[in-house]
Amino acid sequence: MFTTKNLMSALAVISTMLVGLLAVAQAEVVRIAVASNFKPAMDELELVFEEQSGHDLLVSAGSTGKLYAQIINGAPYDVFLSADQERPRRLVEVSRAQDRFTYAVGRIVLLDPIAKSAGPDRLEQMSFRRLAIANPELAPYGQAARQVLTTLGLFEALQDRIVLGENIGQTYAFIWTGNAELGFVALSQLDPEVREQTGLVWIPPQESSDPIRQDAVLLRHGGENAAATDFINFLKSEKAKALIRGHGYETE
Amino acid sequence: MSLPDLDALWLTLQLGVVTTVLLLLIGTPLAWWLARTRTRLKPAIEAVVALPLVLPPTVLGFYLLLAFNPSSPIGSFWITLTGDTLIFSFAGLVIASVLYSLPFTVQPLQAAFENVAGEMMEAAASLRASPLDAFFSVAVPLSVRGFLTAAVLSFAHTLGEFGVVLMVGGNIPGETRVLSIAIYEHVETLNYDEAHALSLLLLLFSFCVLLFVYVFNRRYRVHAH
Numbered sequence: 001m002f003t004t005k006n007l008m009s010a011l012a013v014i015s016t017m018l019v020g021l022l023a024v025a026q027a028e029v030v031r032i033a034v035a036s037n038f039k040p041a042m043d044e045l046e047l048v049f050e051e052q053s054g055h056d057l058l059v060s061a062g063s064t065g066k067l068y069a070q071i072i073n074g075a076p077y078d079v080f081l082s083a084d085q086e087r088p089r090r091l092v093e094v095s096r097a098q099d100r101f102t103y104a105v106g107r108i109v110l111l112d113p114i115a116k117s118a119g120p121d122r123l124e125q126m127s128f129r130r131l132a133i134a135n136p137e138l139a140p141y142g143q144a145a146r147q148v149l150t151t152l153g154l155f156e157a158l159q160d161r162i163v164l165g166e167n168i169g170q171t172y173a174f175i176w177t178g179n180a181e182l183g184f185v186a187l188s189q190l191d192p193e194v195r196e197q198t199g200l201v202w203i204p205p206q207e208s209s210d211p212i213r214q215d216a217v218l219l220r221h222g223g224e225n226a227a228a229t230d231f232i233n234f235l236k237s238e239k240a241k242a243l244i245r246g247h248g249y250e251t252e
Numbered sequence: 253m254s255l256p257d258l259d260a261l262w263l264t265l266q267l268g269v270v271t272t273v274l275l276l277l278i279g280t281p282l283a284w285w286l287a288r289t290r291t292r293l294k295p296a297i298e299a300v301v302a303l304p305l306v307l308p309p310t311v312l313g314f315y316l317l318l319a320f321n322p323s324s325p326i327g328s329f330w331i332t333l334t335g336d337t338l339i340f341s342f343a344g345l346v347i348a349s350v351l352y353s354l355p356f357t358v359q360p361l362q363a364a365f366e367n368v369a370g371e372m373m374e375a376a377a378s379l380r381a382s383p384l385d386a387f388f389s390v391a392v393p394l395s396v397r398g399f400l401t402a403a404v405l406s407f408a409h410t411l412g413e414f415g416v417v418l419m420v421g422g423n424i425p426g427e428t429r430v431l432s433i434a435i436y437e438h439v440e441t442l443n444y445d446e447a448h449a450l451s452l453l454l455l456l457f458s459f460c461v462l463l464f465v466y467v468f469n470r471r472y473r474v475h476a477h
Contacts (some may be wrong), residue, residue, distance in 0.1 A: 065440030129322065129337060135423060138440045163340045163422035166436070174422070178321040179339045 028055045028227030031076060033067040035083035036169055037141070037186055038104065038214065041247040042081065048243065049234050055227040063167055065138065071096065071219060078222025079231055081214070084140045088215040097217035103235050104249035106212035107187040108144040109201045111172075114181050116199035122182070123154055128161065132174040132183030135164040140212045141171075145184035147209035186212075188248035195248070214249075257450060259426055260434040264411055267342070267430060271349040272407045275357040278350065279402065283361035284387070288373075302355050309352065313419025316348055320420060340422035345430070348420055349410045356405040364398025365391060401465055408461040412454065 034042045039061040046057045060067070064083040071077060071091065081103060082088050091097035112118035115128075123131075133149075134142035142164070149155040163180055165171030172189050174180040187195065187203065195201055216235060222228030234240055241251040286298060304312065320339040321327045330338040338344045368391045376386035392399075414432040421428035423437070431450060438447035 063440060065442065068442070069439060130340065132422075135437070137437060163424065166418060166423065166440075170419075173317065173419075177317045178323050179317060179337070 028225065030055055030057050030222070030225060030227045030231050031078045032057055032059045032081065032231070033071065033075070033077040033079070034059055034061050034081040035064045035067070035214065036061050036167060037083055037106070037188065038081055041104070041188065041244055041249070044243055044247075045235070045240055048239070049231060053227070053230055053234070055230065057231070063138070076221050077219055078225050078228035079216065080219055081216045081235075083212075083214055085213050085215045088217040091217055091219070095220070097219045098223070099218040099232060100215050101236065102213045102252050103216045104214045104244050104251060106141065106144075106214060106249055107203060108141055108148065108184055108209060108212065109187045109190070109203050110148075110182060111175055111185050111190070111201060112182040113175060113200060114178070116197070118182070118199055118202035120152055120202070120204075122202075123149070123152060123158070126158070126161070128181040130163050130174075130180035130183075131158060131161050132163050132165055132171045132180035134168045134171045134184070135166055139167050140214075141168045141184065141186055144209040144212055148184065148204045151204075151208040186248070190248065192246075192248075211250075254446065256425060256429075257434055257446065260429050260431050260450075261453075263342075263426060263429065264431040267345055267349060268407045268410045270346050271353060271410045272357075272403050274346065274350050275353060275406045276399070276403060279354065279357035279361055279406075283358045284365055284391070286358070286362050287365035287368075301358050304352050305355050309413070309415025310419060312348070312352060313416040316344075316351075316416065316420045320344055339420055340424060340428060342427055344420055345417060345428055348416045349413055352413055352416050353406045353409045356409045357402045360398045360401040360405065361395070364395035364401075368394045397468065400468065404461055404465055408458055412458060 032042070039059075042059055042061070046059060049055070050057060060077070062070075064087055067075075067077075067080065067082075068087040068091070071080060072094075080088065080091065080097065083106075085100075085102070088097060088100045092100050110118045110123070112122060115122065122128075133145035136142035136146045146155060149158060163174060165174055165183075168186050168189060171183055172185045175183045175185065187201075190201065216232070218228060218232050244251055282301070286294065286301075317339070318324065319326050320330075320337070322331055322337055322339075327338050330336075330343075334343075336343075338347070372390055372394070373386055376390045377383075381389065412432060413430070414436065417428065417430055417433060418436070421430070421433065423429050423433055431454060435447050435450045435454070438444070438450065
């Protein structure tokens with residue numbers, strides 16, 4: 001039934017949609033490449049930034065190595081939030097990026113969900129079948145795990161019990177599914193209330209491994225985009241830093 | 253090519269051979285039954301067999317992660333049996349690969365058997381051949397192409413497997429660090445030359461395998477539905 005009233009409301013709906021589309025078209029779009037470990041924090045940053053700036057963020061999460069390969073081969077990202085310092089440094093060297101700074105510092109933790117006696121003693125007793133760490137060749141968190149084990153003088157002894165996740169996400173999955181009894185993951189992967197549980201988590205002393213500095217850069221593609229610079233400035237703001245700290249990272 | 257890469261290549265070939273042999277042993281009776289059965293369950297069984305063609309490997313990988321863990325029935329049974337975990341082991345990769353490459357064995361075999369079944373088998377039966385005898389002296393010789401296609405495709409598919417291995421392998425040199433994982437690691441660590449060498453090897457091999465299948469076998473086309 002086509003009545004005038006129905007036609008009017010249809011037109012109203014269509015014009016509302018058009019107005020909405022125009023509003024979206026006017027907001028700048030910023031394409032962000034982010035290391036998987038930072039994705040949960042990024043989701044929250046995205047909400048806050050979009051709210052206060054009116055810009056639109058398109059976030060792609062992936063492993064640092066893959067994102068780097070994409071960027072080198074011309075992927076149109078404006079900002080790159082890496083899990084390490086090396087890739088952003090390289091991108092600056094080949095003039096594909098500028099404005100490198102540390103946006104977060106990760107903390108590595110030993111997670112012991114079954115025995116709940118996390119600590120160096122637990123590692124020394126070797127009463128477990130598998131210890132999961134991220135692959136030191138691929139992931140900064142893996143390098144840090146190796147450093148902690150080396151500092152404890154246990155890396156060699158534990159060699160045949162170590163399994164490698166390709167990143168800390170997978171390492172966490174190995175532990176969560178009970179395939180590895182314990183392992184080294186990032187503090188940022190744990191819920192705040194979980195971190196407090198007795199014996200579940202051991203945070204190795206700061207000097208037993210290098211800090212895991214995660215750097216961000218403004219990419220060449222984002223140089224033309226004022227909204228990308230806005231996002232970089234937002235990332236350096238106290239508001240963003242507080243939010244990042246809430247996710248289990250430190251900030252500088 | 254570096255030593256670790258040669259290790260990965262050798263391990264991958266072993267995985268391919270063991271998986272293919274097991275698949276022929278499991279897939280042949282299954283394909284034979286599917287070709288001859290009149291049960292109403294047939295479409296459901298065929299759908300289950302074809303699942304690995306359409307599911308992302310990470311789905312299979314994730315469920316295997318849950319199935320293989322030491323406190324699960326399968327995982328703990330394996331520990332009692334061998335003293336070692338199924339997860340992060342060569343045996344675990346074999347099981348994963350068998351599931352993952354099952355359609356590549358069953359589908360060509362089923363197609364071959366469906367051509368043979370019926371009249372040929374009735375003729376054999378009227379000559380008083382036992383079903384088993386009929387199978388080996390009539391069906392198998394007539395299905396040689398199907399067997400060859402199934403073996404070659406399953407082998408090649410297993411070589412290229414990545415997602416499942418990434419989930420349940422744990423990247424252990426000489427045990428679960430296969431070629432695809434080695435390539436992935438080279439790309440991630442920016443060793444693009446090594447990544448090239450291994451990738452090219454796999455690419456050329458896969459092309460030769462498929463060329464062989466298409467030249468040799470006009471009847472069965474390789475397709476993921």
